[in-house]
Amino acid sequence: MAEYIKYRVPARGVSATKGVAELIEKAEEDGVKTAWHRLLEQQPQCAFGQLGLCCRNCNMGPCRIDPFGSGPTKGVCGAGADTIVARNLLRMIAAGAAAHSDHARDVAEVFKGVAEGRLQYYRLTDVEKLKSLAETLGISTENKDEHEIARELAEVLEGEFGKPGDEPLRMLALAPKKRIKVWEKAGVIPRAIDREICECMHRTHIGVDADPVSLLLHGIRTSIADGWSGSMMATYLSDILFGTPKPIKAEANLGVLKEDYVNIIVHGHNPILSTKIVEVAMSEEMQELAKKYGAKGVNVAGMCCTGNEVLMRLGVPIAGNFLMQELAVITGAVEAIIVDYQCIMPAIVDVAQCYHTKVITTEPKAHIPGAIHIEFNAEKADEIAKEIVRIAIENYPNRPRDRVHIPKHKIEAIAGFSVEAILEALGGTLEPLINALRDGTIKGIVGIVGCNNPKVRHNHSHVTIAKELIKRDVLVVGTGCWSIAAAMDGLMSPKAVDLAGPGLKKVCETLNIPPCLHMGSCVDCSRILIALGALAEALGVDIPDLPAAGSAPEWMSEKAVSIGTYFVASGVFTHLGVVPPVMGSQKVAKILTEDVEDIVGGKFYVEPDPVKAAETIYNVIIEKRKKLGWPL
Ligand code: XCC
Ligand code: SF4
Structure with a gap:
């Protein structure tokens, strides 16, 4: 069509x-x-939408505030610009935190099933990590077998979502003590993930919280529940189930699709599905089946964050980031695109109809009209994965050969830099990194994360900021669609050290790491929190004192808003390359970019120009070094 x-x-x-x-x-x-x-x-x-000035929170509206002051300055209920902008932002944070944390819940359910011995197709892979998390959360591991520990841990983690009472989230035990004090003082200690998200919806209902400060503080609380518990749990449990990533070589960009193979794309976020698809597709049985249908075998490639999950752990090639999902189908060479949830454009069904690609949805909470829906279920994981892979293979003869075009570009990348892997590269302790930071060999560390947004040139800001920073001896780490952009640009190949400044280059060569480190998927921004927390504690300072910053150059999703907010809440100076919909309220904009720093130590900084942004980020790092009394 x-x-x-x-x-x-x-x-x-x-x-x-x-x-x-x-x-x-x-x-x-x-x-x-x-x-x-x-x-x-x-x-x-x-x-009005761009400025955050429209409200549809009740049916007396929709109401819009005139940004120039000549039209209405209040909605029907009397809510003004400050209230409306803050409420809209809070709802974005709620949705983002919900997406990350509901993903975590799905992983936690599988984890619990494994702990209880109910799920034969999954197992506890990283028992060390299981034990260390259990101990951090106050669960004794002595004289207990791994399943017993896992059962107790599963119970505690289940409570994170909806435990009653006002006790803080248990996972906050992973946060630095100094941070907890700051959050206590600000009154933003989260109690339960679902509760904070639910309270966002309550507060933003007509006629509840009208104070932008109080609304935004709850946004901070909700984002902390995401970063330090929801996303953190998704990362920890995925590592426990599938293994903690270690440096691994893989290829990136659309050229990883193969002309004479059945090409399957896994797209979405949850490794529970994608890991199984990869496992089954690579099995002898499926490779043989593909040959029966005239292909040389089956080739699986990743897209977006679930692509990052299998890239980091299994070395599965990654075909692209968010804005490339439709392009993968447009190659005409993809037999099936298998999705779970988040960042799946409904448009891929429309695009797929113009070729032969089958879009297979697998999640009860994510149907797309026009797709084939095969519900995934961890109890029958292998059977269902086989059924799905078979559909892809049987579709191979339908490939429109005259309309196939696979760009030839692909490039090698090293991924898999979990905190554990970074520590290992450092020889088991943070000391070498701290020394390099302290003596100025490396000036600082910046975490770059987030999406693509067609409003800005695809991947341009991602790679420009990274290059501008590494050339100034700033180590860059990151996740999500940024990490895919960086990989496709060659910034995660060992050769990229040539783009780094002399200090960073030396460090990378000694440790045998690229200057841009792939730390995982969106939920793995939690790894960046752990790394920053560990650095701060080792130095005896708080996160805002570190010569570190965050950046989301091309963000678009509500998840990115939650991530940005928990970075700020964790004390990180956080750059946004796409203007958030808050400019309709000077007050809200000022709180986010100035006042919030006095409360939590981090703040937002908005700058669409990637070169300017990198300069400012670098200057912030230099300021922090000055305060620490470190050489510039
Ligand atoms: Fe989605 Fe995680 Fe954004 Fe990419 S980066 S567009 S949220 S896939 Ni997290
Ligand atoms: Fe309008 Fe107030 Fe209703 Fe929003 S909550 S739509 S501002 S009346």
Whole structure:
């Protein structure tokens, strides 16, 4: 079903990643629209929405506040710009925290099933990590077998979501003591994940919380529940179930798709599904089946964060990040795209209809009209994974051979830098890193995270900021779609040390690591928190004192809002490269970019220009070094 392309995309200009432009051009030839085309059709986008000034929270509305003050300054209920903007932001944080934490809940359920011996297809892989988490949470591990420990841990973690009472979240035991004090003083210690998210919805209902300060403080509380418990749990339990990542070589970009293989893409976020698909697809049985259908075998590639999960642990090649999901289908060479949840554009079904690709949804909470729905269930994981992989293989003969175009670009990357792996590279202690920071060989550390957004040039800010920082001897770590962008640009290959400043280069060469470290998926931003916490504690300071910063250059999702907020709440200076919808309230903008620093030690900084942003981030790092009395 080719569509009429009303607005053409300047394909050569919209992406910094090789292979993207040729596929956008192919899309237009094939009569297929992409997110870039739909963004053009959306112009001009609603200015009230951009400023955060529209409210639909009750049916006396929708209400809009006139940003110039000549029209209405209050909604029907009397809510003004400050209230409306803060409420809208709080709802974004709630949705983001919900997505991360509900993902964690799904992993926790499988973990519990394994602990109880109910799930034969999953097992406890990293028992060390299991024990260390249990002990941190006050569960004694003495004289207990691993399943017993896991059962007790599962029970505590289950409580994180909805435990009654006002006791703090148990996972906060992973946070530095100095942070806890700061949060206590600010009154933002989270009690239970679901409770904080639920309270966001309550507070933003018509006629509840109207004070922007109080609303935003609850946003901070909710984000802490995400970062230090929900996302943290997803990371820990995925490591316990599937193994803690270690440095591993893999390839990145659309060129990882193979002309004469059955190509399967795993897309979404939860490793419970993707790991199984990879395992089953690589089995002798499925490889043989593929040969029966005329292919040389089965090739699985990742997309977005679940791609990061299998990249980091299994070395599965990654085909691209968020804005490349449609392009993968447009190659005409993908037999099936298997998805769970988050960041799956409903559009992939429309795009798939123009080729032969089957879109297979697997989650009860994420159906897409037009997709094949095969519900995944951990109890029958292997059987269901086989059924899904078989559909892909049987679809191989339907590939439209005359319309296949796989860009040839792919590049080697080293991924898998969990905190444990970084420590190992350092020889088991933080000392060498601390010394390098202290004497100025490395100036600082920046975590870059987040999505793609067609409003800005695809992957351009991601790689520009990273390059600008490493050249100034700043070590860059990161997750999510940033890490895929960096990998596709070669920044995670050992050769990238040539782009680093002399100090960072020396350190990377000694440790045999690239200057940009892939720390995982969106939920693995929790790894960055752990790393910063450990550094701060080792130095006897608090996170805001560290020469460190965060950046989300091309963010778009509500999850990114939650991540940005918990970075700030954790004391990190956090850059946003796409303006958030808060500019309709000077007060809210000022709280987020100035006042919040006095409360939690971190703050937001908004700058669309990646070169300027990198300069400012670097200057902030230098300021922090000055305060520590370290050489500049
Ligand atoms: Fe989604 Fe995690 Fe954003 Fe990428 S980075 S677009 S949220 S896949 Ni987390
Ligand atoms: Fe309008 Fe107030 Fe209702 Fe929002 S809550 S739609 S501002 S009346």
